[in-house]
Amino acid sequence: MEDRSVMELREMAETYKYDFKDPYLYKEIFDKGLDEDKVIKISKIKGEPEWMTEFRVRAYRIFISKPMPKWGNTELLNKINFDDIHYYVRPQEDHKRSWDEVPEYIKKTFERLGIPEAERKFLAGVTAQYESEVVYHSIRQDLAKQGVIFTDMDTGLREYPEIVRKYFGTVVPPEDNKFAALNSAVWSGGSFVYVPPNVKVSIPLQAYFRINARNMGQFERTLIIADEGSEVTYIEGCTAPIYSSQSLHAAVVEIIALPNSKVQYITIQNWSKDVYNLVTKRSVAYTNAKVGWIDANIGSLLTMKYPSIYLLGEGARGEIISVAFAKTGQHQDAGSKIVMAAPNTSATVTSKSISVGSGRASYRGLVKVYKEAKNAKVNVQCDALLLDPESRTDTYPVIEVHQPNAVVTHEATVSKISEQQLYYLMSRGLSPEEAKTLIIHGFIENFIKELPMEYALEMNRLIALEMEGSVG
Amino acid sequence: MLKINNLVVKVKSMDKQILNGLDLEVKSGEIHCIMGRNGSGKSTLGHVIMGNPEYEIIDGQIYFENELINDLPTNERAIKGIYLAFQNPIEIPGVTLTSFFRYTTKKFYPQDMPYSKIRKEIVELLHKFGIPEDTMKRYLNEGFSGGERKRIEAMQVLVYKPKLAILDEIDSGLDIDGLKSIVRYINEYVEQNPNTSIIFITHYSRLLQYLSPNRVHVMINGKIVASGDISLAREIDEKGYLWLENNVGA
Ligand SMILES: Nc1ncnc2c1ncn2[C@@H]1O[C@H](COP(=O)(O)OP(=O)(O)O)[C@@H](O)[C@H]1O
Ligand SMILES: [Mg+2]
Numbered sequence: 253m254e255d256r257s258v259m260e261l262r263e264m265a266e267t268y269k270y271d272f273k274d275p276y277l278y279k280e281i282f283d284k285g286l287d288e289d290k291v292i293k294i295s296k297i298k299g300e301p302e303w304m305t306e307f308r309v310r311a312y313r314i315f316i317s318k319p320m321p322k323w324g325n326t327e328l329l330n331k332i333n334f335d336d337i338h339y340y341v342r343p344q345e346d347h348k349r350s351w352d353e354v355p356e357y358i359k360k361t362f363e364r365l366g367i368p369e370a371e372r373k374f375l376a377g378v379t380a381q382y383e384s385e386v387v388y389h390s391i392r393q394d395l396a397k398q399g400v401i402f403t404d405m406d407t408g409l410r411e412y413p414e415i416v417r418k419y420f421g422t423v424v425p426p427e428d429n430k431f432a433a434l435n436s437a438v439w440s441g442g443s444f445v446y447v448p449p450n451v452k453v454s455i456p457l458q459a460y461f462r463i464n465a466r467n468m469g470q471f472e473r474t475l476i477i478a479d480e481g482s483e484v485t486y487i488e489g490c491t492a493p494i495y496s497s498q499s500l501h502a503a504v505v506e507i508i509a510l511p512n513s514k515v516q517y518i519t520i521q522n523w524s525k526d527v528y529n530l531v532t533k534r535s536v537a538y539t540n541a542k543v544g545w546i547d548a549n550i551g552s553l554l555t556m557k558y559p560s561i562y563l564l565g566e567g568a569r570g571e572i573i574s575v576a577f578a579k580t581g582q583h584q585d586a587g588s589k590i591v592m593a594a595p596n597t598s599a600t601v602t603s604k605s606i607s608v609g610s611g612r613a614s615y616r617g618l619v620k621v622y623k624e625a626k627n628a629k630v631n632v633q634c635d636a637l638l639l640d641p642e643s644r645t646d647t648y649p650v651i652e653v654h655q656p657n658a659v660v661t662h663e664a665t666v667s668k669i670s671e672q673q674l675y676y677l678m679s680r681g682l683s684p685e686e687a688k689t690l691i692i693h694g695f696i697e698n699f700i701k702e703l704p705m706e707y708a709l710e711m712n713r714l715i716a717l718e719m720e721g722s723v724g
Numbered sequence: 725m726l727k728i729n730n731l732v733v734k735v736k737s738m739d740k741q742i743l744n745g746l747d748l749e750v751k752s753g754e755i756h757c758i759m760g761r762n763g764s765g766k767s768t769l770g771h772v773i774m775g776n777p778e779y780e781i782i783d784g785q786i787y788f789e790n791e792l793i794n795d796l797p798t799n800e801r802a803i804k805g806i807y808l809a810f811q812n813p814i815e816i817p818g819v820t821l822t823s824f825f826r827y828t829t830k831k832f833y834p835q836d837m838p839y840s841k842i843r844k845e846i847v848e849l850l851h852k853f854g855i856p857e858d859t860m861k862r863y864l865n866e867g868f869s870g871g872e873r874k875r876i877e878a879m880q881v882l883v884y885k886p887k888l889a890i891l892d893e894i895d896s897g898l899d900i901d902g903l904k905s906i907v908r909y910i911n912e913y914v915e916q917n918p919n920t921s922i923i924f925i926t927h928y929s930r931l932l933q934y935l936s937p938n939r940v941h942v943m944i945n946g947k948i949v950a951s952g953d954i955s956l957a958r959e960i961d962e963k964g965y966l967w968l969e970n971n972v973g974a
Contacts, residue, residue, distance in 0.1 A: 671777055671778070672776075672814050673814050675777060675778075675798055675814075676813065676814035676816070677816070677827075677828075678775075678797065678798040678799040678802065679774050679798050679799075679801075679802055679807075680824075680828040680880070680884070681802040681803050681832060681884070682799055682827055682828060682831070683799050684797075684799070686827060690816070690819055690823065690824070690827050691819065693818070693819060693823060694816055694817055694819035694823075694863065695817070695818055696818070697818035697820075697863075698818070
């Protein structure tokens with residue numbers, strides 16, 4: 253226990269805030285705060301088409317007219333000061349930090365997480381480009397040959413204006429909620445993916461985004477369109493803690509799964525502990541299409557995220573698997589939303605939360621079955637694991653069924669790590685931290701199984717690391 | 725190796741005393757059997773030696789290799805070389821045997837030994853104890869039959885190579901052939917590692933016929949009331965515990 257590395261790790265866990273936020277890498281071009289002129293200016297600087305400028309302005313007006321949500325952690329939400337935020341910063345490419353300037357504990361985290369050398373430098377802002385650019389290029393070329401579009405959202409809008417215009421804002425309209433409206437007004441960055449009919453993308457679209465994790469804007473906007481019969485897996489984020497110069501992140505992700513397509517969207521996010529992570533993620537699935545959200549939330553001060561699937565075509569299927577890890581001082585308010593509006597649709601939701609110390613995990617779920625959805629089947633399972641006496645969890649399920657023969661099941665469990673489980677594992681030599689870590693692995697095993705190998709390994713290491721820092 | 729003086733133990737959460745002044749000494753390389761009816765406190769003794777937080781020592785001392793271990797955390801006892809094969813192993817949902825052994829063997833195997841190699845050894849041992857390799861993918865003790873649990877608990881003696889192994893009722897839930905082969909492998913192991921001390925806990929004497937213990941103890945009401953050689957076991961077999969209970973007035 254007392255050996256040095258453990259002490260250092262503990263310290264690291266406490267100072268997760270990452271104090272080398274970047275004063276140079278971004279050049280601020282706007283004062284803090286937002287008004288309609290700034291919104292227009294953002295659009296002009298980016299050289300956007302008129303319709304997008306109008307879209308932004310409309311969204312801005314919705315943003316200011318909408319009150320703050322009256323639910324969720326209103327105490328934390330009301331602390332957000334919208335006048336104290338920079339809404340647009342332009343990346344500045346020319347500065348490079350030296351690896352020596354990167355604090356030791358950060359290097360250690362990367363090492364412990366097994367992040368490849370080249371990526372470590374990138375993530376720490378030492379290099380502006382991922383060093384295996386070549387690999388990345390050849391992947392891009394393969395994709396391009398198949399007609400797959402995979403680019404950042406700004407480029408997407410510039411180069412594929414018709415597709416973007418057809419779908420942008422159709423799944424998550426600015427009216428949806430205050431933060432979606434804000435995102436729609438000031439969005440920057442994020443990804444644009446289009447997969448042509450019947451193209452099956454064999455590799456997860458991950459490398460690109462993973463290495464660009466650090467560049468994720470605070471208001472990024474992602475749009476994924478899987479055309480008929482296509483398949484794609486998209487991975488965002490990575491286990492390395494994401495540090496940000498701004499504490500408000502309001503992202504929007506829209507997925508359109510056209511008939512017979514399959515889309516899997518995997519997120520692993522490990523925000524530093526002062527971040528508000530308020531994300532609107534929604535997908536629509538048409539006839540026989542399948543959408544899966546695999547979502548892990550670790551870190552942040554407050555996360556509010558409820559991946560949604562609208563099953564609009566006959567036989568469409570949805571799956572949401574999520575994990576939330578809330579440590580002392582953190583609130584993970586996560587959940588899911590399943591809306592069924594066509595016959596023979598089916599969905600499963602599995603939500604796992606882990607609360608450590610005074611950490612708080614909430615599950616907020618909506619299942620809505622319209623009368624059109626004959627033979628619809630939904631199964632919602634949420635399991636909460638509480639590690640300490642002051643840990644907290646709550647579930648707020650809402651189930652609305654208008655189709656009498658739909659089968660809707662909802663089960664929620666709350667468990668504690670039993671003293672006897674700990675004792676049993678300790679009798680095989682494991683320390684209490686190790687025993688707890690192993691039990692947590694077991695608890696989220698069905699999530700880990702869904703991840704690509706290297707992510708699964710990182711995720712395991714991340715949890716071990718988080719536990720080392722939190723068990724005393 | 726192990727020395728216990730006047731051990732008095734209660735259940736922590738309630739006013740229930742289970743061990744009532746128990747004495748026991750097991751020397752290095754000795755094999756002991758503790759017999760006694762259900763409820764006499766045998767499992768509690770095993771758990772207290774292992775440090776189960778459910779129990780509280782209110783008097784007496786437990787020494788392991790001359791060190792007082794009354795307050796030592798369970799994992800440190802394990803690292804020092806005490807192993808308990810649980811009568812009722814605990815289920816850990818979602819934790820595969822593979823990941824369980826990945827964690828535990830780190831404590832007992834050389835640091836530089838890759839897990840792939842350790843895993844191979846584990847699979848061979850499991851096989852020896854009649855457990856197929858597939859089981860490595862199953863969740864620890866979840867849905868395992870009584871026999872599977874016993875085999876896996878016993879087999880771990882050969883994984884962690886403890887100085888003192890306490891095997892609690894490894895005979896219950898096993899058929900005769902299963903029992904024979906498990907005891908054979910434990911005996912073989914002890915022959916190859918002659919300093920290992922073993923305590924077999926049982927309430928049947930059928931286990932005894934496959935063992936050649938140095939000492940046999942009989943426990944009644946949380947106390948060892950009689951100790952002797954294997955002939956004590958035979959006597960109990962013939963006359964039952966009642967005979968002893970009457971004799972010692974327990
Ligand atoms: N954790 C406990 N809580 C309450 N009673 C217990 C507990 N553990 C053991 N006991 C009681 O103590 C007595 C001895 O139990 P045990 O040690 O399991 O006996 P044995 O192994 O000899 O069958 C029994 O009456 C049992 O019910
Ligand atoms: Mg017992």
